[in-house]
Amino acid sequence: MIKIAIVGTGGMASSHVKNFTEIPGCRISAICDVDEPKAVDFAAKNELKVPIFRSFSELLEKADCDAVSNVTPDAYHSALSIDAIAAGKHVLCEKPLATCYADAKKMADEAKQKGVINMVNFSYRNSPAIHKAAQLIASGKIGVVKHLDACYLQSWLSSNGWGNWRSDDKWLWRLSTAHGSGGVLGDVGVHLLDFATYPVGQVKNVHCRLKNFEKAPGNQIGEYKLDANDSAIITVEYENGCIGIIHTSRYATGYKNCLQLRIFGDEGAIRIDLDDAYDTLDICTGKDRHEAVWKTVKCRKTPNIYKRFVNSIKKGENDQPDFARGAAIQKILDACIESDQTDSTIQI
Ligand SMILES: NC(=O)c1ccc[n+]([C@@H]2O[C@H](COP(=O)([O-])OP(=O)(O)OC[C@H]3O[C@@H](n4cnc5c(N)ncnc54)[C@H](O)[C@@H]3O)[C@@H](O)[C@H]2O)c1
Incomplete structure (x- = not known):
């Protein structure tokens, strides 16, 4: 039996519980949230009769667990995962792996040194289509890849389709750099960069434009300064010579959560639209x-990814995407921010 502790019992954690409990030979053995009443409520809603901790260090000390699923906001990914690694736990960490490359690299290095299984939840790798695209490209089916476009479109700033971002903490922290958010770039651009590079290859350089829009008087709501980017446009050049445009926005009215990728080679092309299907x-x-x-x-x-994580623990062999991959994507995110600040092309 693989025993998993969940840290952070907000919106995404229910998905972790559901997926882990569906796996034979795996169970949730403890949960932790700094907001204890929230964790108690979460346990009741998810029918979990497990120890509940307010302090993660106490969980690591007292809970019976082999692995930790880190579902806290981005700002806490690095410190909590490093504590879990130090305690010898395998870690599945939510994306983005950290809030900067240095922290992400440290996580990858420490996990490697400790020999624990480490994976980052680039959940769109669950799409069979992206693996098939990678195989087709590797086999030369579309020839030499020359050009691509990729987008991740959400509209929670221009609709109420995901609830009211003006009053809900889970949206407000995503709008605030002081709360550890990398904006739309760090939140879903990170998925898109993984999606658009996994089948094509290493990025050589990026040029990025980020935009933060005025959304409230003084762009401030309560303790939250709303200064994180809301839209991002990145031009990329790959090591193999392909160039592409990658863009994402929270103001993509008419699209709730749309991820599309088109890859053009000199002998063919591939397109994926996850709104149409994950498996074609x-x-x-x-x-x-x-x-x-x-x-x-x-x-x-x-x-x-939940099954791949548990299988990795059982086999003692790390599946992808691991922390090193998470750190490699983080490096691109950092380069995008630097590019926007300096209006220059940044080599990766
Ligand atoms: N892979 C995906 O597709 C996907 C989808 C949604 C969210 N996410 C990621 O999941 C993470 C959580 O997102 P969410 O929407 O669930 O956020 P959320 O705000 O709904 O929940 C986060 C929870 O963590 C708790 N928390 C904060 N600091 C903590 C700490 N130090 N120790 C313990 N608990 C702490 C908060 O009290 C809150 O209950 C984010 O990093 C987000 O990027 C990933």
């Missing part, structure tokens, strides 16, 4: 490319 992609290749005909390919099922 479209391809235009061979003779079809002369008539611009697209065919839909059904992709083989992929175990989700």
Whole structure:
């Protein structure tokens, strides 16, 4: 039995509980939140009869667990994961891995040194389509990759589709750099950068424009200064020569949570739209490319990250995406911020 402790019992933690409890031979053994009444409520809602801790160090000391799932806000990913690693626990950490490359690298280094399983929840890797795209590109099915465009579009700043961001802490911390948020870039741009680089390869350089919009008087609501970026546009050049445009916004009215990727090679192209399906992609290749005909390919099922994490613990072999991958993406995020601040192209 693999025993998992959950730290941070907010919105995303329910998904961790649901997914881990569906895995045979795995159970939740403890939970922790600095907001204890919230953790008590969470335990009741998720039918968890487990010890509840307000202090994570106390959990590490007293709880019976093999692994920790870190579902706290971004600002706490690094410190809490490093404490868990030091205690010899395997760690699944939410994205972004940290709030800067130096912290993310430290996490990756310490996990490696301690020999614990470490994974970052780039959850769109659960899409079979992205793995099939990676295979097709590696096999040369679309020729030499030349160009791509990728977007992650949300609209929670221009709709109430995800609740009221003006009054809910879980949205307000995402708008505030002082609360550890990297804005839309750090929140979902991080998914998009993983998605747009995993099948194509290493990024060589980026040029990025970030925009923070005025959303409240003085861009301040209570303790939250609303200064994190709301829209990001990145031009990228890959090591293999491909160039691309990657963009994301929380003001993409009409799109609740849309992730799209199109990759163009000199002998074919692939497109993925996760709003259409997670397990299909479209391809235009061979003779079809002369008539611009697209065919839909059904992709083989992929175990989700929770299963891959538990399997990694059982086998003692780290699956992807690991902390080193999380740190590599963090390096690109840092470069995007530097690029915006200096209006220059940053080499990775
Ligand atoms: N992979 C995905 O697709 C995905 C989706 C949503 C959120 N996330 C990530 O999950 C994380 C949590 O997001 P959320 O929406 O659940 O946030 P949330 O604000 O709803 O919940 C975070 C919880 O952590 C608690 N917390 C804060 N500091 C703590 C500490 N030091 N120790 C223990 N508990 C602490 C808070 O009290 C809160 O209950 C974020 O990093 C976010 O980026 C990932």
